[in-house]
Amino acid sequence: MTPEIGNIFLIFAFSISVLSFLSATYSYYADAQIYDLSKNIYLIFFLLLASFFVLEFSFLTDDFSVLYVANNSNPNLPAYYKFSALWGGHEGSLLLFVLIISIWMMVFSLMSSYSKIEDKNLVLSFCHLVLFSLLGFIIFSSNPFERLIPIPSMSGTDLNPLLQDFAFTIHPPILYFGYAGLIIPFSLALARCFNVKEGWTMHIRNWTVLSWSFLTLGIALGSWWAYYELGWGGWWFWDPVENSSLVPWLLATALFHSAIVSSSRKIFNNWTILLSILSVIGCFIGMFLVRSGILTSVHSFALDPERGLILLLITLAITLYSFFVFFKSDVSDNSSISYSIVSKEYFLLINNLFLVILAVIILFGTIYPIFYEIFSGGRTISVGAPYFNLVTVPIAFFLAFFQGYGVLTKWSSSPNSIKTFSITLIFIIFVSLAFSYLVFNYLSLFNVIGIVMVSSIVGGVLISALRMFANKGILFNNLGMNLAHLGIAVTIFGIGVVSSHSSSKEVILEIGESTTLSNYEFTLTAEDFKEESNFYSQIAIFQVENLSNGDSFDLKPEKAFYPASRSIMTESAIAITPKEDVYISLSERLDSGEWIAKIQTKPFVRFIWLGSILMCLGGIFSFSRRLIFR
């Protein structure tokens, strides 16, 4: 089977998408009834799936006549990694991305019902707009089926060894499900601008929550992967690619909260539309930053300015179009509503504002080096963790603080008492300080910040849950929300503790020597050697003894060498205990036989990702519940 078939499928899908968009537009303006466009979507999905499988076939059969396969695979790769290598590079990952967009369109089409077919068609037409833009980009300037002639005699370059890891293989697809899903609220918002009003706020809320769940999980997977794979215990680097995923996440969070207000109170409608548009634009800008080579990063894809320019132009076109549509629309708020400052509306307004500000600041910091380069005549600077930590922590603090109370406020249609509010506030502050003092034995500024954030959220969740039980029967009403909010508290707890209570040490040890860190004793007992299909590694064996309870275990960090790409990877060894992670990574082995290693303890680091799982579960629960009880 020639790979060209894959390209033909792409072209068919592209054509059908363009035609669908045109016919939906025509149908709207000519007020004519066209058939249900959702049938087109099944066809597009199958075409893209087929194209995907054609490319996979090339990978799995080591067809190095396909340029993309030659650049991203190697005959010695285990089959699973050949499969996942498809999305290890620019062209293939874009193919996966459009496939996922088509899946979302299909699911949305199947699960939503509109009284008028034209309305549904219109919503889907905006999905097509994004879909065919990206498909066009793939077919004409980032085609994975491009051939390499003459076929190289060498056995293909290797997949970057960093990427030969299970978590890293599922991280992009899950993340893409998150990004792609934001197309749905985007389309719903634009359709609303064309007067498709049927349940628009509720739909936006539900579909955003589902996308958000995937995005949360995807980001958490990336963080977890970086922690155990990159070798030194960090879990977030404020790297441009990471920031590119965080910005849409923040905007999506603001979006579904705004949609909740729009749904219940018919205000913040403009916010909801704007955020729907901005979330997708945020995704596109992120895509541009990562793929244009304009910012170098560990994760960057293709470094081709021309492609970057095209992607940027697509982004601009979609931006201008959406804003124009929004401008011309009649979207407005119910002007009879007013709300006090202790109402849910006000708290959610604060929430929206701060989340958006956080997103803008992070985006700005990420692209600042580009501005600086232009205005300083070519000099470059880095904007890294110190800056981002400095500017995001205070805002995040207030977000968490208000989240706790926000959950307890009521809509302004029922009275909110300032008295109850103040009492709860004082109570929570008191509990925070007491907790901090008792558990950690001292109050440092960093601890207090963290504890207040966590207690506020947990307090809010608990009181909210208590109220739920008091009003028996509505047990599952806000379960999703509370679970997700609790998840944030858990994550913040993990971040706070690991940032201030980790310990680390760099040592040189020869076999037989010991060293101590925290309440553990580490002894280098032996060395080993291992050989696999595409790498070999040196292993240092440590025996670790927990001095407080006498437990003992082995840790075996490695240094792996990959001949095909000639790279050296550090495989750290991690022991997970309930209270902390014990982490060893190897620096180098000296000629004298001594090993230089870094040992660390990371208390409660797992809570960071545990919280994310809770958030994701909360979101999924909320989505499925609302869908069932529509």
Place this chain on the structure above:
Amino acid sequence: MKKIYLIALPLAFVGLISAFFIWNLNYETRDTPIVSDIPDFKLTDLNGRKIDQSVFEADEYKLINVWATWCINCKLEHGFLMSLKNENFNIIGLNYKDNLEKANKWLVQFGNPYKKNIFDQKGELGFELGVAGAPETYLVNKQNKILYKHVGIINEDVWIQKFIPFINE
């Protein structure tokens, strides 16, 4: 918030950053080197003879080429370096964190494009120059100022696009 602000502000922001991106995509940076003066040093060459910064005193343009036998890409640029040598260009090698015996063998086996070679086993001179790895090539002018630093393989295209503009000034 009034709808017009909700539209104008984000649009302006996106428009502005897009303008910067477009500018940047087309902008060819002229990398000015960070270290412009050759630091003083006392090391040996590959034959064990003493060598110091006076090796750079010559009324012509010179290159400092950072290389090592463990550096794969260095092999790829070797051919071009030889062609430069045939044009009588003064290339001074900085053998970086390498093994003396291996380095000498390498030059015998593949050819020696260098007029002189500095054996920087610990990377001390490299550190002072801001060397982060190999290969790297520095262009030094007649007054011993470093004009340009190139990180990565040097070949015909790189030479014409990046180095020649400095030499012709």
Place this chain on the structure above:
Amino acid sequence: MNKLLFLLYFVSSFSFAEINLYSFKSESQKELFEELTYEIGCPLCAGSNVSGSSAPIALDIKEFIYKEIVNGKTKSEIKDQVAGKFGDEVLFAPPRNLSTLLLYFFPLVLVFFSLFFLIKVRNK
């Protein structure tokens, strides 16, 4: 505030001197080392700081930082020296000077703007 924010690791205090790769006489020197290795990046590996990189150049820079701290140099002196050789890009905390004023100012402007807006809405 900065010190607390940048304080990622405590270095444990007891062990044999030759086993500890970097040993310091005082706690403040240890802290300075942790801060600098956290804030200075490895020139080769985009995004990693020297604390978390095992690239040879990262280890060289770490050694350099260690020696300079032992020699009593201040944080800004060491940062200037490293940037003087490897460029400003290796400093992850962008320098606070006129050209980066916008960077540090921008978040403040946003926050003030939103506070102003929140107060204005309140008077409805």
